[in-house]
Amino acid sequence: MTYFDLLAEQELKVAPTERGWLLAASRARKEVKNPQDLTHARGLFLQQHGILNPDKNHQGKAKHLPCQIIPHDLDTARRGKEVLQFYPNYSARLVLEFTLLTPLITKDDDPFYLFDNPARKDHIFGVPYLSAASIKGLSVDAYQRAFPSASGIELNSEKAVQDRVREFRNQDEHALRLFGIADDGVNDNPNQIGRLHFSPVWFKEIQFLVMNPKEAETAIGTLPIQFEAIAPNQKGTLEVVYFNPYGINKTDEQTVRADLARWLASIAVWWPVFGLGAKRLAGYGAIQIDKATLQAVDWTGMTKEEMPQTQTVVVEEKPSTPQPPNYYQAYFDTDTNQPLNEETFEANLAAKLAQKETEIAELDQKWRKAQGKARSKIGKKLETARKARDNLVQKERSQYQKVIKYWQTYGQTVASPTTDDEVQVEPVVIVEDLPIYERQEQGENSWINLAHWIAGEQT
């Protein structure tokens, strides 16, 4: 029986369990036919599940409702340094730990839930989380506040959001590398994937909140609004990976460190002030920073106390004597063991060109006699034939020169040339050990301290 079958089952009796509240909330909406039913259902649910030992006045502490814990393999933040095992050089991973001081509101969009403001939960396991997209958005906001543009483009409300985003990231190379840019092909700048990869932050407990704004006309609140929120005093662990792409510009260690230092510093300074999630400006989602862990591939400045792990890297190495091109034999005189002399080359070339020259002459004759559209058509064929002849001449001469150069460099005859046109290289695999180091900082200033260290401003 699927979960949806369970919800639809009329006669289902659910034995009360510690985590049965989630199923109870999902099923309670099923019986609601009108707003009065909904108010009654919500009140009953809160008395049964949301409040701890309610007294005769239905009052009591807000209960912290347990959820299923995310399966270990899906909680990427729990992984160790092995995450970076196959990442390119200078890639890094940050694991940032914090404590929620106030409830975290992360609104889901479940239309059949008992309450209008459910917390966002994984739809399979029912585990509450702060999504990776939310974290990226919150860190983009923090970055723009920490490193505002000179023009203030990020605050220009007259421009569309996409334009503001594009212009801000194009004027800040760090932001462009960190967050990337999504372009739908309407602008000249191509898409660029960000180097930062975010993971969700998983939590374990939910609690209910209520807000009951006073009406201006009576100074009393008559429409309480319930919110389902992630309960405070829980630890959260955020994992962010900086993927340093291989073989392009700006992938040196200094660039990676500058990028990552700026990102970490911006959230270290601004997240404790603004908090996370919805209604954060009102004080919800407040955090206390606990710990920061950095893992990095072959960064300089890591001390011997840190534990290196080796990483296998495949490197292609050129052999000492390259193979000659596949056309080598065509320009080589086996009698003299040298390339053809120029006279012989030109004679061979003339023979190859003879047929093309005849074709060109015939087309030229026809073109002179033709008129109108026919002349234009023949003219195009004549042009194509001339180009083909010229290309053949160019190719022959180029190949001839390459054969001469190879012979002058290596002075060898070769029995089995390669199939490609260019000089071929046999890759030689070299296993290179790249250490992965780790560094940790603890306490309320751990994130900013680590940011300063990454930036090279602390020893």
Added chain:
Amino acid sequence: MKMTALQQLTQPNSLTLPLKTLTPIYTGGIGQYGEQIHPSGILGNIRHFSCLLAAAIGDSSFETRVWGASEDENHHAKRVALHINTNGLTRRELPAQITWQENKHQHKGWFYNIAQEGKFSLTLTRRGITDDDWRLLLLALRIQIRHATLGAKDQFGLGVVTTDQLPNVAPWKTANAPLSNTPSLHNAFFAKLRFSCPSPNSLRECLEAGLRVRAYLRNSFRHHINDTALRHYLFGELNQWGSAINVSAVYPLNDDSCELRIWGVLPHTTCNTMYNQVIAARATLLTRLQTALKSVPSPHWNEHCKINVVWKSNNTTNLVTWINKLAGISQ
């Protein structure tokens, strides 16, 4: 490696206000228990009080400019962020019910659960708020801390706070005519009863002392024909009106004296029939309250204690002077 990646790091423009409770602070919750401080409760209080001040100086768009708007095309988030650090607060269990016998009448019906006491802080961070709006907000905070209350159940004794680090603010200079049809600080009154004796020994007695004063004041509105509706409007009536008048519990000033606060905005609602009635009779109402306070009975915990009434309401033609005086700022 010499790098300057963080040289341009911009720090938040924040003000942190360390506060200490004089009476416990409470913000309700899903079970009305008070075991947590809910940010929305504190924010709502601060927002409301700042809007009272803005209405007094005739600023009709302060609320949307500062506290955000979601419905019009100029919708935007709040221009100031609030962060509450409650690490220094501890739970205080309050009496479940407070009652007392007075002659043949049994006073009963004040119920409490848990509140929080100790030290906490408010951090306000600017997010594009103008300098003038910021100044008005800080001015309102100064007045609220010095004379009013914070949080819920402040009509029943809770929510008095203090600080020795009030934010520095320049005096306010100009004001337009106060807004009509809306609660405004120019219609507020602030009073303190100062007792020349130590505060009661228990929190229960401190709460009871405030409730006795409240009951006494409420009783002073039982002498005239129209008093019933007025009494309900001023002191609250279940499912009808919130209380306009707040009376705090007694709190110590030093070893030898204590006080309680009484404050309110008359009228405290937007325009309705009671609003117009209160506006018309405001001067009379304030006089009745002031007269009643001068004859408040001796405190139940110390019959020999002398009481001094400190009264502040807007009797002057210079509203700006009154506002600066309330904020404790010399011009």
